[in-house]
Amino acid sequence: xxxxxxxxxxxxxxxxxxxxxxxxLINFIQKYGHExxxxxxxxxxxxxxxxxxxxxxxxxxxxxxxxxxxxxxEEQIIIKLHQLLGNRWSAIASRLPGRTDNEIKNFWHTHLxxxxxxxxxxxxxxxxxxxxxxxxxxxxxxxxxxxxSSNYYQDSQNIVAYHPTYCHYQEDIQSxxxxxxxxxxxxxxxxxxxxxxDMVFWYNVLMSSGNNASDxxx
DNA sequence: AACAGGCGCAACCGCCTGCTG
DNA sequence: CCAGCAGGCGGTTGCGCCTGT
Numbered sequence: 001x002x003x004x005x006x007x008x009x010x011x012x013x014x015x016x017x018x019x020x021x022x023x024x025l026i027n028f029i030q031k032y033g034h035e036x037x038x039x040x041x042x043x044x045x046x047x048x049x050x051x052x053x054x055x056x057x058x059x060x061x062x063x064x065x066x067x068x069x070x071x072x073x074e075e076q077i078i079i080k081l082h083q084l085l086g087n088r089w090s091a092i093a094s095r096l097p098g099r100t101d102n103e104i105k106n107f108w109h110t111h112l113x114x115x116x117x118x119x120x121x122x123x124x125x126x127x128x129x130x131x132x133x134x135x136x137x138x139x140x141x142x143x144x145x146x147x148x149s150s151n152y153y154q155d156s157q158n159i160v161a162y163h164p165t166y167c168h169y170q171e172d173i174q175s176x177x178x179x180x181x182x183x184x185x186x187x188x189x190x191x192x193x194x195x196x197x198d199m200v201f202w203y204n205v206l207m208s209s210g211n212n213a214s215d216x217x218x
Numbered sequence: 219a220a221c222a223g224g225c226g227c228a229a230c231c232g233c234c235t236g237c238t239g
Numbered sequence: 240c241c242a243g244c245a246g247g248c249g250g251t252t253g254c255g256c257c258t259g260t
Binding site for chain 2: 014015016017051052055056059060102103106107109110111
Binding site: 101 | 245247249250253
């Protein structure tokens with residue numbers, strides 16, 4: 001089945017919205033609602049396609065949108081929900097009142113993803129360093145927990161920030177120290193138990209929320 | 219002051235899903 | 240069951256702003 005493009009009709013405007021267009025859209029929706037996005041631009045007298053109107057409304061003009069920087073709490077929620085749900089931005093956005101999927105997606109790609117990648121790089125450095133220590137000094141009394149954790153660390157990129165050895169060995173890392181220390185402080189978990197408890201907590205939150213989270217997670 | 223490169227964000231594109239006839 | 244439509248979603252793009260040289 002092939003669908004016709006959204007804006008197949010020539011003459012429909014694209015690109016940034018003007019203040020006038022915003023006002024027309026706001027006035028129309030406040031007056032008549034948005035039951036039919038396809039028909040809305042025509043009825044409102046806008047030279048836009050319905051899709052463009054919907055996007056503009058949901059991502060920018062909606063009155064309940066919270067604008068401005070993300071708080072530390074919001075950051076942590078996004079990170080945790082991303083671990084649970086993956087790139088399901090709308091599902092994540094539904095747990096952050098006033099934030100849109102587009103906003104969260106942008107924030108992830110411009111801030112959090114970069115930070116996690118840095119953290120991953122740091123993690124592999126730490127893991128390698130730790131493994132070298134273990135190999136070269138067999139007589140050393142090594143905490144078994146660290147070995148298990150090191151494997152876990154390497155295999156699951158997403159949970160790298162919660163790794164306990166990250167906390168133990170971060171002082172070894174001279175380069176990028178300040179930035180990574182800061183990141184570590186924010187997301188520090190002392191052991192995997194607390195991490196798992198955290199995951200259980202968020203799972204319960206999702207399960208008890210209005211949406212059917214089990215469907216979303218599966 | 220001028221330019222180049224990087225970054226952030228709004229907006230677009232194309233696919234998927236659910237609904238209806 | 241099938242086809243068509245509309246809405247929703249995630250990935251990607253492009254433009255404007257900022258910063259460094």
